[in-house]
Amino acid sequence: MAGLPKAELHVHLKGTVEPADMFAFAARNDVRLPWASQRALVAAYDYTGLDAFLTLYWQGCQALCTRADFYDLTLAYLRRAAQNGIVRAEMFFSPQNFLPRGIALADQLGGIGEAIKDADAEWGIRGEVIIVAQRHRSESEALDLLSLLRPHRDRLLGVGLGGPEIGNPPGKFARFFSAARQQGYRLTAHAGEEGPASYVREALDVCRVERIDHGYTATAEPDLVRRFADDGIALTMCPLSNLRLRIVDDLAAYPLPMLLDAGVLVTLNSDDPPYFGGYLNANYEAVGRSLALTREALAQIARNGFTGSFAPAGDIAAGVAAVDAYLEGPQDS
Ligand code: ADE
Ligand code: ZN
DSSP: OTTSOEEEEEEEGGGGOOHHHHHHHHHHHTOOOSSSSHHHHHHTOOOSSHHHHHHHHHHHHTTOOSHHHHHHHHHHHHHHHHHTTEEEEEEEEOGGGTGGGTOOHHHHHHHHHHHHHHHHHHHOOEEEEEEEEETTSOHHHHHHHHHHHGGGGGGOOEEEEESOOTTOOGGGGHHHHHHHHHTTOEEEEEESSSSOHHHHHHHHHTSOOSEEEEOGGGGGOHHHHHHHHHHTOEEEEOHHHHHHTTSOSOGGGOSHHHHHHTTOOEEEOOBSHHHHTOOHHHHHHHHHHHTTOOHHHHHHHHHHHHHTSSSOHHHHHHHHHHHHHHHHSOOOO
16 A cells, blocks of 8 residues: 555654764764764664653654754655655644754745655655644743744644653643634644543543544543544554553554544554655554555545545645545555
8 A cells, every 4th residue: 555645743943963964964064963873863763761761762852953944854754755645744743852953933934845856856754834822831831932922923734742652641731722723723742642642531621623643542532532533633643653652552453444444533643754664655654564454545544544634625625535546446455
């Protein structure tokens, strides 16, 4: 199913940096990384949980400094995305890692925007940006970020919430989400990755987000599963990430069949691909194999990627039609 047309809805741009590129960025920016070599970095891709991962991931961000870095990072991800059959990528980006180092928002978003344009021209892939506020920081910092984004509003699709979940419930950002909604941003939030199902309820009830990033812990609550299905709330699930972060022990028990049966818009995504061992097709392959999913189940997940996206209705319909057309074409397996 590698060539199946897909949308990726949950990928962190700075989490797409390949080890070789991280070392190249560090060298050209004269930044000293805490790992002696690429091999040492890859050996450190072994986490006890989300917080341990985030510590390493934020160290890696130190290599990114200039507009050219953000351009190269984005273009490299979109190239790989196109190779994975992705035709639409809604990419998370959090400026809060870079603003304290004096890297101008215009350089961050300018580099990303330029790469999105070039990737569309080169590979016909549509890239969009969702700005993520970091939940361990204060809501007033998130509101300051929203003000800083004002001049760039036109080129941004939505806002989300990421970072260390436990102890930082979505309700902490109620005013941030309310202000973003008023400015026309689409809304999403990481919830139910390590945190309890109550955080997912809070994201929906208090922050009024339109979809849930991960949502894994909520899948054990039948009332929430029914609500996702009834209200068309997509879940952007990331199996290889959940495995590496020890959210799950074994993908053989991953709740995809139950969610598909319940009519939930469950989607597959890569989160931070090099850090978790695979891009989008590797995530499809891993669950396809572990759960013995049918071709139709995988196709439904791909359709859900478009239906659950923040694309205009016409683009959603075209994405779903592209999945159907692919299935009707010559069989590749
Ligand atoms: N930022 C990057 N990856 C993340 C994840 N899996 N959870 C929360 N924040 C993140
Ligand atoms: Zn994520």
